[in-house]
Amino acid sequence: MKYILSHDLGTSGNKASVFDQDGALVDSEVHSYGARYFNETWVEQEPGDWWDAVCVSTQKLIRRSGIDAADIAVVSFSGQMLGCLCVDRKGNPLRNSIIWADHRAQAQTDALLEKMPMAEQYQITGHRGAASYGLQKLMWVRDNQPDIYKNTHKALNAKDYILFKLTGVFMTEPTDASSFGCMDLRTNRWSDKIVQASGVDESKLPDIMPSTHVAGYVTKEAARATGLKADTPVVLGGGDGVCANVGAGSVKPGKTYCSLGSSSWVATTSEQPVLDEHMRTMCWPHIVPGYYSPNGTMQTGGGAYSWLKTNVCKWETEQAAHQGISPYQLINQEIEGSPPGANGVLFLPYLLGERAPRWDPLARASFLGVKMENTRGDLLRSVLEGITMNLALILRILQQHTPIGEVLVIGGGAKGAVWSQIIADIFGVPAQVPRVLEEATSMGAAITGGVGVGLFKDFGIVDQMIQIVQTYPPRPETRPVYDRSMRLFDQAYHALGDLHAAMADKA
Numbered sequence: 123m124k125y126i127l128s129h130d131l132g133t134s135g136n137k138a139s140v141f142d143q144d145g146a147l148v149d150s151e152v153h154s155y156g157a158r159y160f161n162e163t164w165v166e167q168e169p170g171d172w173w174d175a176v177c178v179s180t181q182k183l184i185r186r187s188g189i190d191a192a193d194i195a196v197v198s199f200s201g202q203m204l205g206c207l208c209v210d211r212k213g214n215p216l217r218n219s220i221i222w223a224d225h226r227a228q229a230q231t232d233a234l235l236e237k238m239p240m241a242e243q244y245q246i247t248g249h250r251g252a253a254s255y256g257l258q259k260l261m262w263v264r265d266n267q268p269d270i271y272k273n274t275h276k277a278l279n280a281k282d283y284i285l286f287k288l289t290g291v292f293m294t295e296p297t298d299a300s301s302f303g304c305m306d307l308r309t310n311r312w313s314d315k316i317v318q319a320s321g322v323d324e325s326k327l328p329d330i331m332p333s334t335h336v337a338g339y340v341t342k343e344a345a346r347a348t349g350l351k352a353d354t355p356v357v358l359g360g361g362d363g364v365c366a367n368v369g370a371g372s373v374k375p376g377k378t379y380c381s382l383g384s385s386s387w388v389a390t391t392s393e394q395p396v397l398d399e400h401m402r403t404m405c406w407p408h409i410v411p412g413y414y415s416p417n418g419t420m421q422t423g424g425g426a427y428s429w430l431k432t433n434v435c436k437w438e439t440e441q442a443a444h445q446g447i448s449p450y451q452l453i454n455q456e457i458e459g460s461p462p463g464a465n466g467v468l469f470l471p472y473l474l475g476e477r478a479p480r481w482d483p484l485a486r487a488s489f490l491g492v493k494m495e496n497t498r499g500d501l502l503r504s505v506l507e508g509i510t511m512n513l514a515l516i517l518r519i520l521q522q523h524t525p526i527g528e529v530l531v532i533g534g535g536a537k538g539a540v541w542s543q544i545i546a547d548i549f550g551v552p553a554q555v556p557r558v559l560e561e562a563t564s565m566g567a568a569i570t571g572g573v574g575v576g577l578f579k580d581f582g583i584v585d586q587m588i589q590i591v592q593t594y595p596p597r598p599e600t601r602p603v604y605d606r607s608m609r610l611f612d613q614a615y616h617a618l619g620d621l622h623a624a625m626a627d628k629a
Contacts (some may be wrong), residue, residue, distance in 0.1 A: 198571025381533025386423020
């Protein structure tokens with residue numbers, strides 16, 4: 123039996139997973155690390171923590187699973203995107219990594235926009251120019267830490283740094299390259315036009331190869347550190363958001379999924395780039411060669427639900443602790459007592475501003491339409507409905523370009539039946555829930571590795587790996603209620619725009 127080792131390098135830790143050659147999950151191991159938040163919008167991580175997590179999780183996983191390291195046919199990756207780690211020619215980090223959540227590079231974003239309008243950047247890359255992208259962060263290093271910039275040999279994302287640590291090779295692939303905000307979506311090559319406008323030295327960006335490419339082999343030094351066998355093939359893998367496409371079965375045009383993590387998104391697969399005329403959605407290159415992954419990501423999907431639990435549902439949390447159950451079980455019971463439409467209560471879920479489809483950093487969250495007769499359950503239900511209505515706006519944009527007949531729902535939020543039914547009702551299409559909800563990124567990385575070394579014939583293997591355990595059809599009787607709620611939801615956001623801006627003005 124041959125095995126695949128995938129590493130999912132997230133913001134809070136690394137998840138190492140072993141899958142067998144039939145696609146079954148054998149075991150997984152998580153090793154946590156932290157991030158440093160400071161100066162209001164700055165967020166950094168120590169790259170040595172990533173490597174330590176990979177080494178420790180690999181060793182523990184091999185030891186606990188009892189598999190022979192010689193039977194690991196390939197190592198592959200999923201990783202956090204939109205980062206910038208500057209390393210020298212020997213691969214030594216010159217500073218901590220500036221990760222995806224960091225927004226310090228606004229001045230550099232503005233400078234690039236002066237030379238190239240956002241619409242032009244969007245048409246080339248599939249992305250709006252923003253401070254969260256890797257190119258703008260590298261520009262910030264150049265402008266504020268010139269010695270580090272001068273000595274930078276390559277700027278890398280998290281998984282590409284671990285690739286170097288395992289193989290000694292500097293390389294990336296289209297999904298992570300796209301997160302630098304300067305890759306031509308149609309050619310999978312760095313855009314000369316954008317790079318020249320930024321003033322960054324293109325030689326500091328790594329070479330781009332397909333996600334399934336065998337980039338190198340585990341070195342003897344890396345083998346000693348991880349417990350892997352030297353010369354084990356290492357496949358590039360992909361950025362976590364696009365790896366999730368593969369793990370959620372979105373590997374053919376029109377196959378669509380909704381991820382209910384801390385941030386939440388809707389993504390599909392298309393044969394051609396999907397570029398919204400209002401730039402409300404993004405478009406990534408797909409892991410599957412020749413395809414694309416149009417999507418829209420909101421800031422606080424599951425994060426808003428978690429905020430509700432932590433700050434509003436303290437009683438449910440205490441009761442759940444006594445009963446030995448999840449607080450969400452009690453919260454969902456209360457939500458089920460409120461009818462669709464939450465008896466007229468609306469919730470705008472903009473706790474951290476908003477990305478898609480609003481692209482408004484000043485947007486704020488609010489409850490609207492609360493009356494004396496409203497219950498606690500109405501307020502709780504309105505939160506799930508507000509998150510879902512924002513996701514539905516993204517879905518409707520994607521539906522303008524490709525038919526979408528059903529949506530697979532993954533992530534922690536899909537554990538409760540109540541939210542999956544709300545999604546089906548508001549989206550207007552069946553919501554499918556797989557047996558495993560939180561393995562999509564790891565599974566996507568594993569499938570990419572398996573295809574890369576020929577263990578899997580193609581990405582269609584995912585169809586036998588995903589087991590649908592529940593399908594929630596949309597209920598026709600809820601359609602009039604949610605059509606009205608959607609209109610009011612959109613109207614409320616636009617009506618409050620000036621107020622949000624005034625509230626953000628601290629002068």
